[in-house]
Structure formats: structure tokens, C-alpha cells
Amino acid sequence: NAGVMQNPRHLVRRRGQEARLRCSPMKGHSHVYWYRQLPEEGLKFMVYLQKENIIDESGMPKERFSAEFPKEGPSILRIQQVVRGDSAAYFCASSSSGQGNTIYFGEGSWLTVV
Amino acid sequence: GENVEQHPSTLSVQEGDSAVIKCTYSDSASNYFPWYKQELGKRPQLIIDIRSNVGEKKDQRIAVTLNKTAKHFSLHITETQPEDSAVYFCAASRPNFNKFYFGSGTKLNVKP
Numbered sequence: 001n002a003g004v005m006q007n008p009r010h011l012v013r014r015r016g017q018e019a020r021l022r023c024s025p026m027k028g029h030s031h032v033y034w035y036r037q038l039p040e041e042g043l044k045f046m047v048y049l050q051k052e053n054i055i056d057e058s059g060m061p062k063e064r065f066s067a068e069f070p071k072e073g074p075s076i077l078r079i080q081q082v083v084r085g086d087s088a089a090y091f092c093a094s095s096s097s098g099q100g101n102t103i104y105f106g107e108g109s110w111l112t113v114v
Numbered sequence: 115g116e117n118v119e120q121h122p123s124t125l126s127v128q129e130g131d132s133a134v135i136k137c138t139y140s141d142s143a144s145n146y147f148p149w150y151k152q153e154l155g156k157r158p159q160l161i162i163d164i165r166s167n168v169g170e171k172k173d174q175r176i177a178v179t180l181n182k183t184a185k186h187f188s189l190h191i192t193e194t195q196p197e198d199s200a201v202y203f204c205a206a207s208r209p210n211f212n213k214f215y216f217g218s219g220t221k222l223n224v225k226p
Contacts, residue, residue, distance in 0.1 A: 031212060042203060042218040043158065056213055058115075091157060095212055102148060103214060105157040 002027065004094050004106035005074075012112045019079040019086070021109040025094030031055075032075040033103060034067060037089040046090075049075055082113045116141040118206050120217025128225050133194050135220045137204035138186040144206040147187045148214075149178060152201045161202075162189070194224045 005024040013019050025032050034046040036059075045059040049069035060067065064082075069075040079086055089110050093103040117140040127133050137147075145166035150158035164171045164178045164187065171178050175194075180187040191198055204217040 033212070033214075035216075043216040045213060045215070048213055097212075101212060102160055102163060103212065104160065105150075107157045 004029075004092055004104055006090075006092050006106035006109050008109060009107060010110045010112070012114060013082045014114055015083055016081050019082050019111055021077040021079075021090050021092075021111070022074040023077070023092030023094075023106060024074040025092075026104055029094035029096050029104075031095045031097065031101075031103075032069050033093045033095075034075075034077050035091045035093065035105075037091060037108075039088075043091065046077070079111070082111070084113050087111055087113045116144055116206055116208070116215040118204060118215045118217045120204050120220055122220060123218065124221045124223070126223045126225060127194055129194060129196060131194055133189075133191045133198070133222055133224075135189045135202055135204070135222070136186060137188070137206075137217050138184075139206040139215075140185065141206070141208060142182075142185065143208045144215075145209050146207045147178070147180060148205050149189050150203045150205065150216075152203065152219075154200075158203060191222075194222075196224050196226050198222060199224045 032049045035043040047060050047067045048056040064080045066078045089108045091108045092106045095101040095103045120137045148163035151161045152158040164180050175192045177190040201219045201221050203219050205214045207214045
């Protein structure tokens, strides 16, 4: 029973490039969440998605960041024109429903902007 | 929105001692409180959780207590071992919505 799968695990981008992070939820899970973790800090909510729907994106920066969870395929977190401050670990989590269920995290994608 | 505060930020104990981490929350509608353990460079892993209809839950050396009136919950680890060293995060969520608010984390160091 595969857990939440994220790729790439590590990504290096130059300032101004685009970063695309992918997340496949656990089998049977249809709810996906993205969290950002800066070094030595906690987990900050970014966005909550269901298939083809963004439920809550209140934690997403207004510019350069976008997320989707298409009908087929993984959820994608896209960061355009990356800056050094985007360097962080991006964790995806999934749950089986949207009401009071435990969320399980993937191994994370570590983005480094040089 | 919800605000979860966690204390202490760092905790150092001797192997075999107990460790207690405390969290407070602001939204009285929150009813689910999980705890996650994160080792360096790894993903957060759920270690125990509690819902608002119970006051305490135990799983071997780990226990969580919840005081709904005071809006605080605590993680208790007994007979600590070096492998318990990690960062621990508390979280809270409301019913009918799976948006989790995390505390800032506690770095636990268990000295052999």
C-alpha cells in the first residue's frame, strides 16, 4: 500500500525559473493538501484540493504560485519565477475525506533556488 | 482562523525521563488534534491523535490529554529513548473541514 508519493525529492532552480512539484495521494484518497516548511520552522498550510477543485487556497501567495489536482494524474504545485525565498521543503498530504480525517504526509520535495 | 501555540520550542531530557509538550488552540470549534513526529530530513509522521469527545488517549509510551474548557492539549512521552529525538508538531482542525493548523514545533533531544 503505497503512501503519498512526491517527486522530485530534490529540485534546484535558478532565480526566475519555474518549479513543478508533483504529488500522488495514497490509494483511495481524494483530498490533497500542500504545506510549506522553511528551515527550522513549522508547517504552513498552502492549499487544499479535491479532484478538479480548489477547496481552500488561503495559504497560497497571491502571485507566482498555483496548484491543481486534475481528474487524471497527480496534483501539481507550480511556482513561477522562483526567488531565493521560495527555498523550502514542500510537503503534500492526503486524506480519504474532507471531514475530520487524518492526513498523511509524503516525503517532501526540497526546493533550492540558487 | 485557528491559532495553535506550542511550548516549549526545545526540550532536552535524559534517557528514561518523561517529556511533556503543550499546545493551546483558539477556535473552540476545533475537535481533532493529531501529533506528528518529524525526524531530520523526513516527513511528518502521525504518532497519536485525539478527538474532542475524549479527554485522554494512550499508546504504549505515548499519551495525549485534552482539556476542552481550557483549550489546551498535551503530549506525554514516558521512558524516553534516544530514538524519540525529533521535532514534534501538534495540530488542530475543525469538524467538516480538513484544514489543519500546526504548532511551531518542539525539538526534543533525548540524551543517552
